[in-house]
Amino acid sequence: MEFMGDRATLLETGRFVQPHSGNAADAMQGLDGVEPGVGRHDGTADAEETAGAEARHRGAADGGDTASMSVLGALLLRRGDLDGAEPYLRGATADGDRAAANNLGVLLHQRGYPDEAAGWWRIAAVAGSAAAAHALGRHFRERGDEPAAEYWLRQSAEQGHALGAYALADLLEHRGDGGAERWLRTAAEQGHREAAYRLARALEGRAAEECRPPADGLGEPPRTVPEPGAGRDAGIVARGRAGPPAGRGEAPDTAGPRTASSGPGPRRDGRTAQDTARAGTDGLVDEAAQWYRQAAARGHRRAALHLGAILEKRGELKEAGRWYLTAARDGEPRAACALGFLLRDAGDEESAAVWWLRAAQDGDGNAANALGALHAARGEQQTAERWYRAAMDAGDVNGAYNLGLLCAAQDRTPQAEQWYRRAAYAGHREAANALAVLLLQAGDPVGAEPWFSKAAEAGSVDAAFNLGILHVGRDDDRTALTWYERAAAAGHTEAALQVGIARLRDGDEHEAERHLRCAAGGGNAEAAFRLATVLDARQPPPGPPALGEPRAEKSECEEWYERAAEQGHRRAQVRVGMLAAARGDMDDAARWYREAAEAGSRSGAFNLGLLLAREGSEREASLWWTRAARAGHGRAALRLALLAARRGELAEGQRWCAKAVELGPEEVAERAAKLREALLQELTA
Numbered sequence: 001m002e003f004m005g006d007r008a009t010l011l012e013t014g015r016f017v018q019p020h021s022g023n024a025a026d027a028m029q030g031l032d033g034v035e036p037g038v039g040r041h042d043g044t045a046d047a048e049e050t051a052g053a054e055a056r057h058r059g060a061a062d063g064g065d066t067a068s069m070s071v072l073g074a075l076l077l078r079r080g081d082l083d084g085a086e087p088y089l090r091g092a093t094a095d096g097d098r099a100a101a102n103n104l105g106v107l108l109h110q111r112g113y114p115d116e117a118a119g120w121w122r123i124a125a126v127a128g129s130a131a132a133a134h135a136l137g138r139h140f141r142e143r144g145d146e147p148a149a150e151y152w153l154r155q156s157a158e159q160g161h162a163l164g165a166y167a168l169a170d171l172l173e174h175r176g177d178g179g180a181e182r183w184l185r186t187a188a189e190q191g192h193r194e195a196a197y198r199l200a201r202a203l204e205g206r207a208a209e210e211c212r213p214p215a216d217g218l219g220e221p222p223r224t225v226p227e228p229g230a231g232r233d234a235g236i237v238a239r240g241r242a243g244p245p246a247g248r249g250e251a252p253d254t255a256g257p258r259t260a261s262s263g264p265g266p267r268r269d270g271r272t273a274q275d276t277a278r279a280g281t282d283g284l285v286d287e288a289a290q291w292y293r294q295a296a297a298r299g300h301r302r303a304a305l306h307l308g309a310i311l312e313k314r315g316e317l318k319e320a321g322r323w324y325l326t327a328a329r330d331g332e333p334r335a336a337c338a339l340g341f342l343l344r345d346a347g348d349e350e351s352a353a354v355w356w357l358r359a360a361q362d363g364d365g366n367a368a369n370a371l372g373a374l375h376a377a378r379g380e381q382q383t384a385e386r387w388y389r390a391a392m393d394a395g396d397v398n399g400a401y402n403l404g405l406l407c408a409a410q411d412r413t414p415q416a417e418q419w420y421r422r423a424a425y426a427g428h429r430e431a432a433n434a435l436a437v438l439l440l441q442a443g444d445p446v447g448a449e450p451w452f453s454k455a456a457e458a459g460s461v462d463a464a465f466n467l468g469i470l471h472v473g474r475d476d477d478r479t480a481l482t483w484y485e486r487a488a489a490a491g492h493t494e495a496a497l498q499v500g501i502a503r504l505r506d507g508d509e510h511e512a513e514r515h516l517r518c519a520a521g522g523g524n525a526e527a528a529f530r531l532a533t534v535l536d537a538r539q540p541p542p543g544p545p546a547l548g549e550p551r552a553e554k555s556e557c558e559e560w561y562e563r564a565a566e567q568g569h570r571r572a573q574v575r576v577g578m579l580a581a582a583r584g585d586m587d588d589a590a591r592w593y594r595e596a597a598e599a600g601s602r603s604g605a606f607n608l609g610l611l612l613a614r615e616g617s618e619r620e621a622s623l624w625w626t627r628a629a630r631a632g633h634g635r636a637a638l639r640l641a642l643l644a645a646r647r648g649e650l651a652e653g654q655r656w657c658a659k660a661v662e663l664g665p666e667e668v669a670e671r672a673a674k675l676r677e678a679l680l681q682e683l684t685a
Contacts, residue, residue, distance in 0.1 A: 050075075061088055066095040074103050082107055093120065098127035105135060114139060125152060130161035138167060146171065157183055162190035169195065188291055193298040200291035200303065204310075207284035285310060296323060301330040308338060317342060328355065333364035340370060349374070360387065365396025372402055381406065397423050401431040413438065424451060429458035433466065445470060456483070461490045468498060477502070488515060493522035500527060509534065520560060525567035532560035532572070565592060570601035577607060586611060597624060602631035609636065618643065629656070634663030638672050650679050 054075055060068035070092035076085035086107055092100030101124035109117035118139045124132030137153030140146075150171055156164025169183035181202050187195035289310045295303035304327035311320035321342050327335030336359035344352035353374055359367035368391035376384035385406060391399030404419035417438050423431030436451035449470060455463030464487035471480035481502050487495035496519035503512035513534055519527030535557035554562075558579050564572035577592035590611050596604025605628035612621040622643055628636035641656035657679065660672035 061091075066092050066097050066100075069095075070097045070100040070103075073100060077103055077107055082110060093123075096127075098124045098129045098132070101127070102129045102132040102135065105132065109135075114142075125155065128159075130156045130159035130164055133159070134161050134164035134167060137164065137171075141167075141171060146175065157186065160186075160190070162187045162192045162195070165190075166192050166195045169198070188294065191294075191298070193295040193300045193303070196291045196295035196298075197300050197303045197306075200288040200295065200306065203284045203288040203291070204306070207281040207288070210284070211281045296326065299330070301327040301332040301335065304330070305332050305335040305338070308335065312338070312342065317346075328358070331362070333359040333362035333367065336362070337364050337367040337370065340367065344370075360390060360394075363394050365391040365394035365399060368394060369396060369398050369402055372399075372406075376406060381410065397426040397428045397431075400426070401428050401434070404431060404434060408434075408438070413442075424454070427458070429455045429460040429463065432458070433460045433463040436463065436466065440466075440470070445473075456486070461487050461492045461495075464490070465492050465495045468495065488518065491518075491522070493519045493524045493527065496522070497524050497527040497530070500530065504530070504534070520563070523567075525564045525569040525572070528560045528564035528567070529569050529572045529575075532557045532564065532575070535560065536575075565595075568599065570596045570599050570604060573599070574601055574603045574607060577604070581607075581611070597627070600631070602628040602633040602636070605631070606633050606636045606639075609639065613639075629659060629663075632663055634660050634665060634668040634672075637663055638668050638675075641672060641675055645675065645679060650683050654679050654683075 054072065057068040057072040057075070061072045069088045073085045073089035073092060076082075076088065086104070089100045089104040089107060093104050101120045105117040105120035105124065107117075108114075108120065118136060121132040121136040121139065125136050133152045133156035137149045137151075137156060139149075140152060141149035150168065153164050153168040153171060157168045165183045165187035169180045169187065172178070172183065173180035181199065184195045184199040184202065188199050289307060292303045292307035292310070296307050304323045308320040308323035308327065311317075311323065321339060324335045324339035324342065328339050336355045340352040340355040340359065342352075343349075343355065353371065356367040356370045356374070360371055368387045372384040372387035372391065374384075375381075375387065385403065388399045388403045388406065392403070393399075400419045400423035404416045404423065407413075407416035407419060417435065420431045420435035420438060424435050432451045432455035436448040436455065439445075439448040439451065449467070452463045452467045452470060456467055464483050468480040468483035468487065471477075471483065481499065484495045484498045484502070488499045496515045500512045500515035500519060503509075503515060513531065516527050516531040516534065520531045535555075539555065539557065558576070561572050561576045561579065565576045573592045573596035577589040577596065580586075580592060581589035590608060593604045593608035593611065597608050605624040609621040609624040609628065612618075612624065622640060625633075625636040625639050625643075629640055637656050637660035641653045641660060644650075644653035644656060654676055657672045657676035661669045661676070663669075
């Protein structure tokens with residue numbers, strides 16, 4: 001709410017027109033009785049017309065014409081000639097001209113007589129002046145008399161006065177009463193740009209509320225303006241890198257085999273409840289975009305910024321960039337920052353840096369962070385640190401967090417701890433998590449736990465996962481599972497894997513499968529492998545293919561095995577090779593065995609040796625068996641012993657028999673012992 005009382009405020013209310021006022025259409029409504037075109041200073045012709053009109057009205061006013069006195073008073077008032085305007089306005093008011101009464105109130109308010117001004121506004125408002133009712137309502141609101149303010153603002157709004165409708169909406173919104181949106185819409189429909197902007201904000205906020213998941217303490221709050229993203233390290237997780245923290249991320253890849261999700265079933269029209277809710281929120285956002293567009297077209301730079309954000313989210317990057325550019329040129333630093341990210345994502349890093357620099361110089365901390373990340377990626381650590389400090393000075397706590405990341409990357413642990421602690425005390429949850437990781441690595445789990453807890457309660461998914469790891473180290477599996485489940489519910493794939501493993505251990509295969517699917521769908525290779533083993537155990541072993549029988553299609557479990565194998569999971573690669581061999585596809589089997597063997601899998605090396613031996617390549621087979629045996633594969637050692645015995649290398653055979661006895665398993669050890677005894681007898685014969 002802008003309060004009345006000085007010249008600048010009156011310009012904002014629209015009751016006093018100046019060439020530089022933000023919205024001329026709004027401002028014109030404040031002075032009643034002004035003829036079209038009078039008082040505008042757009043060029044020589046307008047100036048001549050104004051001078052001529054003034055001369056005509058002055059002559060008529062001096063002759064006692066009430067309408068001319070009113071118009072002439074308004075012209076002089078608009079020009080700032082209060083002394084010249086007052087006698088004409090008082091004369092017209094004495095003759096009952098309501099427009100003159102309203103404008104006389106404006107004049108008196110400027111002179112510092114608000115109570116006398118209110119008296120004239122009341123006279124004009126009672127006579128039906130919507131502008132006077134608006135001014136009177138504003139006067140009472142400044143005095144703290146909200147009931148009177150609401151009465152007069154409602155009188156103005158119901159007569160179709162845009163400024164009155166906007167002021168009434170502002171009052172209702174301030175008090176938390178219903179109906180504000182209706183009056184914002186009324187004002188916006190008449191072209192009031194601030195009303196259009198605030199209506200769009202209200203609609204967008206309602207859409208965010210409707211699509212927000214139930215609060216569980218974890219997850220990211222919705223962001224309107226995009227920010228740069230961050231990665232996540234393995235093991236104990238300290239989310240982030242030497243750059244601005246999370247905000248602009250991508251959803252995990254959930255492609256791949258999966259069962260139908262549980263939840264509310266489809267309605268008769270085929271649409272689920274989620275589809276209906278999504279359609280409702282999309283409609284609200286679409287309407288918000290229309291109002292943002294209307295306000296932005298009238299020069300509202302924040303509306304242009306938010307319109308750009310909506311368009312960017314839809315993937316309409318070219319138009320989003322156009323609106324960001326419009327807002328940035330009008331001096332909106334957040335738009336310049338967002339434009340920088342668009343340009344960076346398009347590969348134009350140099351242009352992005354230009355806009356980030358412009359935004360950072362205007363005090364945008366996010367842009368300063370982006371510049372810091374840019375210089376850090378180039379190895380310019382001192383420049384990066386300077387920009388991170390600038391972000392911190394601008395009030396962006398991410399600056400302190402990023403300084404911590406930068407120091408940690410340079411092994412400046414004490415300084416990193418200092419910056420993490422500063423950001424954590426300011427409420428930065430990922431800084432709290434990073435600080436806890438630092439303390440844990442320094443051997444202080446007692447000091448780390450409160451920071452993990454603080455970060456997790458503030459919504460850090462990684463901190464919840466790390467608390468699970470911390471409690472596992474204390475053999476407190478029950479508490480660990482609670483934290484793992486909390487992180488998994490927020491989409492943490494590694495936590496979902498741990499929950500799946502725990503449920504398998506407890507015998508709850510259904511819950512285990514659900515969590516393993518979540519983790520596997522999020523790209524976790526171990527989860528894909530374990531999910532495949534669960535599905536594999538349910539199906540009967542395949543029999544040998546009959547002659548002429550078409551090859552069976554791959555099962556779901558085989559698809560999950562392959563997905564894990566393609567991510568480099570060695571046991572999955574061996575299993576895919578075995579399934580391919582069972583189908584008779586020896587080339588595919590050899591390919592997967594070789595990949596697993598070259599990655600260090602002893603089972604892959606052994607199975608590859610078997611395939612090569614069957615094809616007659618015993619020499620190469622022995623190389624892979626040797627690698628497998630040295631890695632601890634007992635069957636490979638036994639194969640090497642048999643190979644040596646056939647070649648007559650009895651001592652070599654005995655050595656591999658001893659190795660096979662040592663490695664096992666039991667049946668292999670028994671066979672190796674018998675072979676070793678036979679070779680010994682052969683040697684002593």
